[in-house]
Amino acid sequence: xxxxxxxxxxxxxxxxxxxxxxxxxxxxxxxxxxxxxxxxxxxxxxxxxxxxxxxxxxxxxxxxxxxxxxxxxxxxxxxxxxxxxxxxxxxxxxxxxxxxxxxxxxxxxxxxxxxxxxxxxxxxxxxxxxxxxxxxxxxxxxxxxxxxxxxxxxxxxxxxxxxxxxxxxxxxxxxxxxxxxxxxxxxxxxxxxxxxxxxxxxxxxxxxxxxxxxxxxxxxxxxxxxxxxxxxxxxxxxxxxxxxxxxxxxxxxxxxxxxxxxxxxxxxxxxxxxxxxxxxxxxxxxxxxxxxxxxxxxxxxxxxxxxxxxxxxxxxxxxxxxxxxxxxxxxxxxxxxxxxxxxxxxxxxxxxxxxxxxxxxxxxxxxxxxxxxxxxxxxxxxxxxxxxxxxxxxxxxxxxxxxxxxxxxxxxxxxxxxxxxxxxxxxxxxxxxxxxxxxxxxxxxxxxxxxxxxxxxxxxxxxxxxxxxxxxxxxxxxxxxxxxxxxxxxxxxxxxxxxxxxxxxxxxxxxxxxxxxxxxxxxxxxxxxxxxxxxxxxxxxxxxxxxxxxxxxxxxxxxxxxxxxxxxxxxxxxxxxxxxxxxxxxxxxxxxxxxxxxxxxxxxxxxxxxxxxxxxxxxxxxxxxxxxxxxxxxxxxxxxxxxxxxxxxxxxxxxxxxxxxxxxxxxxxxxxxxxxxxxxxxxxx
Ligand code: ADP
Numbered sequence: 001x002x003x004x005x006x007x008x009x010x011x012x013x014x015x016x017x018x019x020x021x022x023x024x025x026x027x028x029x030x031x032x033x034x035x036x037x038x039x040x041x042x043x044x045x046x047x048x049x050x051x052x053x054x055x056x057x058x059x060x061x062x063x064x065x066x067x068x069x070x071x072x073x074x075x076x077x078x079x080x081x082x083x084x085x086x087x088x089x090x091x092x093x094x095x096x097x098x099x100x101x102x103x104x105x106x107x108x109x110x111x112x113x114x115x116x117x118x119x120x121x122x123x124x125x126x127x128x129x130x131x132x133x134x135x136x137x138x139x140x141x142x143x144x145x146x147x148x149x150x151x152x153x154x155x156x157x158x159x160x161x162x163x164x165x166x167x168x169x170x171x172x173x174x175x176x177x178x179x180x181x182x183x184x185x186x187x188x189x190x191x192x193x194x195x196x197x198x199x200x201x202x203x204x205x206x207x208x209x210x211x212x213x214x215x216x217x218x219x220x221x222x223x224x225x226x227x228x229x230x231x232x233x234x235x236x237x238x239x240x241x242x243x244x245x246x247x248x249x250x251x252x253x254x255x256x257x258x259x260x261x262x263x264x265x266x267x268x269x270x271x272x273x274x275x276x277x278x279x280x281x282x283x284x285x286x287x288x289x290x291x292x293x294x295x296x297x298x299x300x301x302x303x304x305x306x307x308x309x310x311x312x313x314x315x316x317x318x319x320x321x322x323x324x325x326x327x328x329x330x331x332x333x334x335x336x337x338x339x340x341x342x343x344x345x346x347x348x349x350x351x352x353x354x355x356x357x358x359x360x361x362x363x364x365x366x367x368x369x370x371x372x373x374x375x376x377x378x379x380x381x382x383x384x385x386x387x388x389x390x391x392x393x394x395x396x397x398x399x400x401x402x403x404x405x406x407x408x409x410x411x412x413x414x415x416x417x418x419x420x421x422x423x424x425x426x427x428x429x430x431x432x433x434x435x436x437x438x439x440x441x442x443x444x445x446x447x448x449x450x451x452x453x454x455x456x457x458x459x460x461x462x463x464x465x466x467x468x469x470x471x472x473x474x475x476x477x478x479x480x481x482x483x484x485x486x487x488x489x490x491x492x493x494x495x496x497x498x499x500x501x502x503x504x505x506x507x508x509x510x511x512x513x514x515x516x517x518x519x520x521x522x523x524x525x526x527x528x529x530x531x532x533x534x535x536x537x538x539x540x541x542x543x544x545x546x547x548x549x550x551x552x553x554x555x556x557x558x559x560x561x562x563x564x565x566x567x568x569x570x571x572x573x574x575x576x577x578x579x580x581x582x583x584x585x586x587x588x589x590x591x592x593x594x595x596x597x598x599x600x601x602x603x604x605x606x607x608x609x610x611x612x613x614x615x616x617x618x619x620x621x622x623x624x625x626x627x628x629x630x631x632x633x634x635x636x637x638x639x640x641x642x643x644x645x646x647x648x649x650x651x652x653x654x655x656x657x658x659x660x661x662x663x664x665x666x667x668x669x670x671x672x673x674x675x676x677x678x679x680x681x682x683x684x685x
Pocket of ligand 1: 576577580607609610611612613618623624625626628629630631632633634635658
């Protein structure tokens with residue numbers, strides 16, 4: 001109830017509706033052709049149904065009430081039926097309008113515009129076919145019951161039904177069009193006005209000639225009627241239908257034309273007239289809907305074409321299309337703007353368009369490669385992709401990435417090539433700059449490694465040189481002694497030779513390190529290298545009162561290593577550990593532990609010194625806390641271990657001391673060979 005009140009229409013609209021309804025009654029009265037039947041082309045029915053189709057359902061009671069007022073006024077003014085009969089007939093009319101509106105809106109959804117074939121068919125079948133049956137039943141029964149104009153139910157029913165159906169077919173489309181375009185300003189162009197005027201004249205002429213009986217065939221009106229429907233769609237059809245109904249009725253009432261006759265045959269003729277109007281309406285509405293659908297399809301097509309074109313033109317890429325043989329057929333505006341000419345501008349007699357376009361835009365150095373790849377794609381249908389330089393309108397060549405792919409029909413034949421071209425100049429320039437920066441960096445790091453190398457040479461060679469100098473003095477002393485002690489001098493000379501050799505060794509090792517030489521690597525177990533290092537350091541350890549505890553896991557796997565380099569690492573770490581324990585008061589124990597950890601062999605060298613204050617910094621070149629230290633040892637060790645594919649790091653022990661750990665990857669190939677050999681051996685056994 002509340003919603004009915006909320007949906008009450010504006011009073012002005014209700015008043016207009018009542019006025020139009022009364023006018024419709026007057027129109028129907030005029031169209032009451034068969035004398036004495038009270039039945040005519042019921043125009044208010046079409047108006048009523050169209051109104052309900054557009055109005056919200058909760059507002060329907062208001063329109064029904066307004067319709068009742070209109071009907072009673074019409075009855076009072078023209079039809080003069082008794083009040084109860086008038087009310088009963090109105091009930092039939094209202095039920096017809098509601099049923100028609102409900103069925104059509106249910107089937108097609110709102111708003112009903114009669115723009116599609118589905119809408120028109122639903123409107124014709126449900127609105128103009130089924131709904132009038134309700135009104136015809138109620139109305140004819142009322143006529144028979146109240147014995148109005150001596151009508152029987154069966155005689156009145158068909159006239160009533162077809163009268164209402166024609167009223168719906170002729171008036172509802174016009175009403176719908178008027179309601180929908182009430183606020184719209186659909187202006188016709190001058191040409192359309194001229195066409196409409198010419199059409200109107202022809203229509204009126206043909207209608208007058210045919211319906212007056214001058215031309216024997218009423219349906220000759222169809223061509224101009226359909227013309228109106230095709231060109232002016234629903235509005236054209238609706239207006240011409242109303243005009244047709246008027247002209248037909250006027251001629252019939254005045255006794256002229258095909259549908260007029262003596263009172264006996266008039267009944268038959270009215271049915272023919274109504275059928276004529278109904279068929280005309282049906283045809284015109286269907287044609288109007290088809291025309292509208294066609295117009296909409298054309299509009300949609302042109303819209304999608306426009307949006308596709310806009311998409312192509314606004315994409316940040318240069319786009320082109322070519323025929324299956326490669327002949328360019330379309331350049332996007334951006335591409336034309338970039339190269340400075342349109343697709344057909346380079347056409348010259350004797351040269352294909354493709355060749356002349358390529359010659360004009362591709363850099364001479366890239367032209368041959370482009371032509372070759374393009375020919376390959378055109379021959380095979382494979383996608384084309386290449387980077388080359390493209391000539392801009394100002395003559396500057398810019399790097400672009402050109403890609404194209406074939407568009408194929410359903411049977412796989414190439415119908416067109418579509419291509420896209422991206423400007424990658426900045427990218428290429430950026431890559432060049434990056435390469436330059438990398439080269440600079442490489443040069444800088446080379447300089448850095450040179451500095452490292454010099455420092456390490458100085459560091460490693462310094463010790464044997466010092467020893468050589470010391471031994472040379474000693475040798476000299478023994479030789480200059482009285483008498484010269486040849487034996488001792490000879491021993492010193494031997495040491496000099498040893499030290500000189502080890503200095504030479506250091507130099508060659510460092511050179512090998514610098515080269516990251518892989519050739520000198522052999523596959524061996526770490527245990528032998530550890531044993532050598534321990535032997536080498538044994539004397540020094542004893543001197544510095546350091547006990548060495550070596551724990552090497554048995555059956556260690558093979559590792560590929562440069563023996564000299566790994567020894568250098570071990571000795572460096574051992575010596576560092578001893579240095580660290582110089583100030584240790586308690587047990588000076590030094591531990592070397594080697595074991596396999598998955599794919600690596602891990603060596604731990606631990607001491608009981610004070611531990612490492614900054615485990616990350618100690619690997620930096622020239623970081624030292626020692627008075628005469630160089631800070632190069634650990635940096636070189638890490639470099640050696642990493643060049644072997646391993647890692648070196650330091651950890652502090654609890655409660656004190658440090659552990660230096662390095663890993664070396666297991667030589668999988670050597671391991672596989674060994675296990676295969678072992679397998680063969682056991683097999684042989
Ligand atoms: P240096 O030969 O000058 O000592 P290294 O690279 O061998 O250079 O070592 C760098 C620094 O790392 C040392 O100065 C020392 O401070 C620290 N360091 C190295 N090994 C140990 C260790 N076992 N315990 C504590 N500190 C250590």
